[in-house]
Amino acid sequence: MKYDYLIVGSGLYGATFAHFAHKYGKRCLVTDKRQQLGGNLYCENVEGINVHKYGAHIFHTSDKQVWDFVNSIVEFNRYTNSPVANYKGRLYNLPFNMNTFYQMWGVATPEEAQAKIDEQKAEALARMTADDITEPRNLEEQAQILIGKDIYEKLIKGYTEKQWGRKCTDLPAFIIRRLPVRFVFDNNYFNDKYQGIPIGGYNKLTEGLLEDVETKTGVDYFEDRNYWNSIADKTVFTGKIDEFFDYQFGKLEYRTVRFEQEIINKPNYQGNAVINYTEREVPYTRIIEHKHFEMFGQQIYDCPKTVVSREYSTEWQDGMEPYYPVNDVRNSAIYQQYKTLADLESNVIFGGRLAEYKYYDMAPIIQKVLDSNNKIFALKS
Numbered sequence: 001m002k003y004d005y006l007i008v009g010s011g012l013y014g015a016t017f018a019h020f021a022h023k024y025g026k027r028c029l030v031t032d033k034r035q036q037l038g039g040n041l042y043c044e045n046v047e048g049i050n051v052h053k054y055g056a057h058i059f060h061t062s063d064k065q066v067w068d069f070v071n072s073i074v075e076f077n078r079y080t081n082s083p084v085a086n087y088k089g090r091l092y093n094l095p096f097n098m099n100t101f102y103q104m105w106g107v108a109t110p111e112e113a114q115a116k117i118d119e120q121k122a123e124a125l126a127r128m129t130a131d132d133i134t135e136p137r138n139l140e141e142q143a144q145i146l147i148g149k150d151i152y153e154k155l156i157k158g159y160t161e162k163q164w165g166r167k168c169t170d171l172p173a174f175i176i177r178r179l180p181v182r183f184v185f186d187n188n189y190f191n192d193k194y195q196g197i198p199i200g201g202y203n204k205l206t207e208g209l210l211e212d213v214e215t216k217t218g219v220d221y222f223e224d225r226n227y228w229n230s231i232a233d234k235t236v237f238t239g240k241i242d243e244f245f246d247y248q249f250g251k252l253e254y255r256t257v258r259f260e261q262e263i264i265n266k267p268n269y270q271g272n273a274v275i276n277y278t279e280r281e282v283p284y285t286r287i288i289e290h291k292h293f294e295m296f297g298q299q300i301y302d303c304p305k306t307v308v309s310r311e312y313s314t315e316w317q318d319g320m321e322p323y324y325p326v327n328d329v330r331n332s333a334i335y336q337q338y339k340t341l342a343d344l345e346s347n348v349i350f351g352g353r354l355a356e357y358k359y360y361d362m363a364p365i366i367q368k369v370l371d372s373n374n375k376i377f378a379l380k381s
Contacts, residue, residue: 005021005028005235006028006029006231007028007029007030008221008235009030010030010038011040012352012362013351013352014030015030015206016209016366017369019073028214029231029232033221037215038203039054040057040323042206043201046307047263047305047306049294049306050294051309052309056288058197059195061192062192062193062194064194065367065370070366073209077197081188081189081273081274082189082272085159085275086277091103094155094187094189094276095180095182095187096147096182097185098182098183100151101116104150116148120148121148124145125145136173139169139176140152140169142175142176143156143179147179154278155278159278163285164255172328235348236348236351237351238351238355240252241342241350244338245341252335252338254326256314256321256324257313258312259312262307262309264307266304266306267303267304267306269306269308272289274286274287284312285311285312289308290307325359327359351368351369351372
């Protein structure tokens with residue numbers, strides 16, 4: 001059978017592209033190297049709990065078209081992302097808001113909080129001036145002139161050093177351009193109008209997007225790319241762009257994470273889906289308790305066990321899951337060389353975080369597919 005599109009990768013970009021291509025009457029085959037569909041959205045059911053196998057995913061958007069689209073595939077719940085930071089046993093609400101400032105300093109009004117932050121920012125600037133420095137030399141100095149010493153040392157420093165595997169004094173200042181500060185008692189991490197989790201887990205979203213679309217798992221495209229290219233008029237590639245071009249300009253670098261999963265014989269372990277551990281001495285960056293993404297109120301206790309994942313930032317090496325691009329000067333230059341080649345590929349569409357070497361939230365991926373498919377299909381059908 002000859003297909004209109006071979007779609008390499010069944011993550012959100014590939015699955016959404018396939019959904020619209022099928023809608024427009026195109027014959028599609030979706031392949032995935034893994035033994036399951038869904039890319040990093042894949043959930044594994046453990047003890048009746050949908051475990052986010054490749055890390056926590058919270059869908060959020062202010063775009064009603066995108067929100068209505070995903071809800072047309074599967075209904076989303078009312079989960080609100082409200083992470084907590086644990087520093088040496090003391091808990092602080094995130095993002096930085098009036099609850100955080102009250103917990104940190106005992107201030108009760110926005111004016112008091114602003115005055116405390118301004119005082120600490122001034123102290124940081126004074127230290128730089130004393131060293132005859134006019135611009136932050138590293139992430140530590142940058143963070144302190146943005147938010148002050150207390151929040152930096154308790155909630156930023158250790159967490160960031162674990163994420164990057166090096167000291168904040170050795171990290172460039174540009175990594176932190178701004179730190180959102182909210183002078184309201186609101187623990188909602190996102191400012192978007194809509195957010196939630198698919199009821200029944202993200203597999204429901206993947207299954208809905210790929211309904212009536214032919215799929216094959218356990219397929220390594222690169223083992224026989226000539227064959228796979230020959231069975232379709234066009235290829236949609238969502239894997240690593242450097243691998244597609246045989247690493248001819250060198251390998252791109254990534255940040256990655258690993259997870260240690262544990263089943264705990266109690267219904268409620270930490271009372272929140274995500275708790276960050278911000279002190280350097282705790283080896284993991286956060287603990288995810290998966291049931292809180294989808295279970296609320298009595299549902300939590302009707303499920304007698306819980307599943308947690310401890311998340312560790314890890315230096316990426318070949319063979320590891322590539323999660324986040326390293327957008328430094330070297331890697332950005334290498335990517336641009338690959339992007340130049342990609343633009344010359346008339347029969348290949350490159351999309352998604354690995355093919356575009358770009359960090360994506362979920363909603364912008366769907367918006368990108370919506371926009372591109374209006375051009376690809378609507379004008380040609």
